[in-house]
Amino acid sequence: MPITVNGVELCDDEIEQELPMHQDGDQPLHRAVVTRILRRVLLDEAQRLGMDVSDEELAISRLLQEHAGSPEPDDAACRRFYDANPVRFTVGxxxxxxxxxxxxxxxxxxxxxxxxxxxxxxxxxxxxxxxxxxxxxxxxxxxxxxxxxxxxxxxxxxxxxxxxxxxxxxxxxxxxxxxxxxxxxxxxxxxxxxxGRLQPYEAVAGDIAQVLGAMARDHAWRQYAKVLVARAQIDGVDLGDDAEADRLMGVAQGL
Missing domain, CATH: 3.10.50.40 (Chitinase A; domain 3)
Known part of the structure; x- marks a missing residue:
C-alpha cells in the first residue's frame, strides 16, 4: 500500500535518499519513512502559509522560527537550573x-x-x-x-x-x-x-542560557510537529509513538 501525505504519494527515491542517514539506528527504514513524512508535513505547512519552498531546508527553518518559537530563558530560570544541577557545573x-x-x-x-x-x-x-x-x-x-x-x-x-x-x-x-x-x-x-570545585554561576550563565534555550526550542518544535501531523492526512503507515516527532531533529538537522 503506498504511503501518502496530504494526498501526495511518498516516492521510493525520497526514502532511499534518506535511508543512509539512519543506518546506525534501530529500524532504519521506518525511521527514514517517518523523517520524510515529517519533512513533507512541514513543507506542506510552509507552502500553505505562502512561503517559498524551493529551498527545503531554508523553508523548514523559517517555518520553525516563525511559528514554533520559544522565549529565551531569563536569569531566574538559569539560576534555578544552576542550583538544581551542581554536579553538572563541578570540575575536577x-x-x-x-x-x-x-x-x-x-x-x-x-x-x-x-x-x-x-x-x-x-x-x-x-x-x-x-x-x-x-x-x-x-x-x-x-x-x-x-x-x-x-x-x-x-x-x-x-x-x-x-x-x-x-x-x-x-x-x-x-x-x-x-x-x-x-x-x-x-x-x-x-x-x-x-x-572537585563548583564553578561560579557567572562563569557558566551563558552556557546555561544556551542549554535552556535549546531545550525550549526542542519542546516547541516537537509540539508544533505533533499538531501538524495530527492535522495532516497520512495513509499507508502507522506512525504510533513517532507522531511525537522524535525525528524532527533529523528533519531539521543543521538548521
Missing part, C-alpha cells in the same frame, strides 16, 4: 575505584549469576582487604588482572548508571549493593574521592 571531581564485574551474556543464567555476585559481595563487605583477591578470581573484566583496579575516573568516562554510583560511594568503602549496568553486575570499592 574524580575517584580511584575498583570493581568486580559479573558480565551478562546472552547464554548466562541471570539468577545464578546474581546469586554468585551477591555471595561475593557479602564476602567483600566482610573482608574488604581481600577485594583484589576476589576480583582476580571472579571478575569478567580485564581489570581483574590488576585486582579490579579501574584507576582514576573522571565524570563522563564511564557509563552513566555506573558513574552515578561510583561518585556517591564514600572513600575507603565497598558499596553495600550490586551495581547494575549495561555490562552486567558490579561490586564497587572506592579507594579515594576528590569532590
Amino acid at each position: 571531581a574524580c575517584v580511584e575505584a575498583d570493581h568486580i564485574l559479573f558480565q551478562v551474556t546472552p547464554s548466562v543464567n541471570l539468577e545464578a549469576l546474581r546469586l554468585q555476585a551477591e555471595d561475593v559481595l557479602a564476602r567483600a563487605l566482610q573482608e574488604p582487604e581481600r577485594f583484589a583477591e576476589f576480583a582476580r578470581a571472579y571478575s569478567n573484566c580485564p581489570s581483574a588482572a590488576v585486582g579490579g583496579s579501574l584507576g582514576q575516573l573522571s565524570r563522563g568516562e564511564t557509563v552513566p548508571e555506573f558513574e552515578r554510583v561510583v561518585f556517591s560511594v564514600p572513600a575507603g568503602t565497598v558499596h553495600p549493593k550490586l551495581v547494575h549496568s549495561r555490562h552486567g553486575l558490579h561490586i564497587v570499592r572506592v579507594a579515594r574521592s576528590e569532590p
